[in-house]
Amino acid sequence: MKKKLLLGIFATGALVGALSTKAIAQVEEELSPEEEIRLVQEFNRMLAEGINPGEIWYEVGKEAIKKYNLDKCDLGLGPGVFKGAAAQMPRYFADAGKVMDLETRVGWCLQKYAGMSKEDVLKFVRQCWGKTGNCVSEYDGIIMYLTMESNGHKINVNLKDPRVKRMYDLGKQVYYTRMGPWDFNCATCHAGKQEVRIRATKLWSADRPGEAGNAVSIFPKYLVRWGLPMTMHYRYAECMRQMRWPEFIPHSDLGVALSTYLYGLANGTEIKAPGIGR
């Protein structure tokens, strides 16, 4: 583990160096074919060597949890009990009176135990959004740490709880809602029996068994082209931007509903964070 981690730090250093010519870009450039090929090679090398720079965020998160008093945070198994906790979320929380997924719950705990306002939390969550290269966010670290504490545990969303089931149903409705100036819904890309590609990218489908599980169980997912791990709520925001939908607010009930539907579909899949992608 330690050796892997060191390798990871080394690899990130090299990557950041390679990317620094572009610095922290505000607009994601369309990649030239050469850059695209270089990224794919870099990605393949990391896969082959078992390197995942995303693991660095585990240590970042471990520190941040102490710093922000999140050892008091109850993810459903008791305050500070994190082993396997992420695997049983989203779930209903009596203290908040609502169903929450991991990220929303962390936001709730940051307000309660770290003295953050709602606005502070949003800023904290989105500090690396839209940035590429060398952006390390404590929030991403916290989510990485808490998810990796459930590695090896099977996703187990309790759909027998009617409050959870309701969020699942709402999430499913959202999944099929066609909206916006390009008429998309989630199912435009992620449904259907037949496998299709968007350019070179194979799309997973909610209609093909196991694929939703494979997709969500590796989040947060380290993205080689951005040099940072992408959490689920950042993924939702980016999907919706591509769909030409309005801008997504992280930790909203909309996010919780989508998580409940997707992790509900993924029930039984082992968590293996962080994943890695181009």
Next chain:
Amino acid sequence: MKRIVGLMIVSGILIGGVVAQEKGGKVKKQESVRQEEVRELMKSGFSNDPRFAWKLNQDEAQKICSQYPSRESMPASAIQKVIELSTSGINYPQWGIYWGDWKEGKKLVESPRGGRFASYGFSDNPADKGGNCYACHLIEKGMPGGTMGPNLYQYGKRWNITKENMNSPETIEKLRIVYNIIYNSWSAFPCSSMPRFGYHGSLSPNDVANIVAFLLHPESPVNK
């Protein structure tokens, strides 16, 4: 007249090809949550920044399409309604259907930009526009593309458009059929995955005419 019937058969075959690619799945109209609840949930989950808020408005056709996971699961009445809603509002260029500039069309086909806004970066410029057609279609030989939509390689050749017949009334009618599909795909394929580019104003009538020219013109690289 015979020719027009022939044309309809051709377009029928093309349409059939696309239908076969549509998603499978059974009707599962959910009744456990009310549509108003879904709307409220969505409203609360999006920024109320006026630059985005208008995107929350759903039109009638979108509302119908949201109820079914695929066209196969739609009742005939719903299909009929979406076609009616979609055919009525198609606008043409000022001088009617004409051969656009395929070189301009090529730029629009290749550009993935337009309409992707967010306050946190990675945004398109407001003036950006493009169809991002390669995301879903294979079009020019040798250009990588997606497989969500039908392969459009040599599309003009498949419509039997040649240098000799390209200004005949039959060919102009073919241009109109393809124009309608790009302007409002739901007029031909109700609830298709393909955005209604002209209907929403993402592309102007002249933009659509240019893209039609790129797909169908005998000199376009698509038909080489």
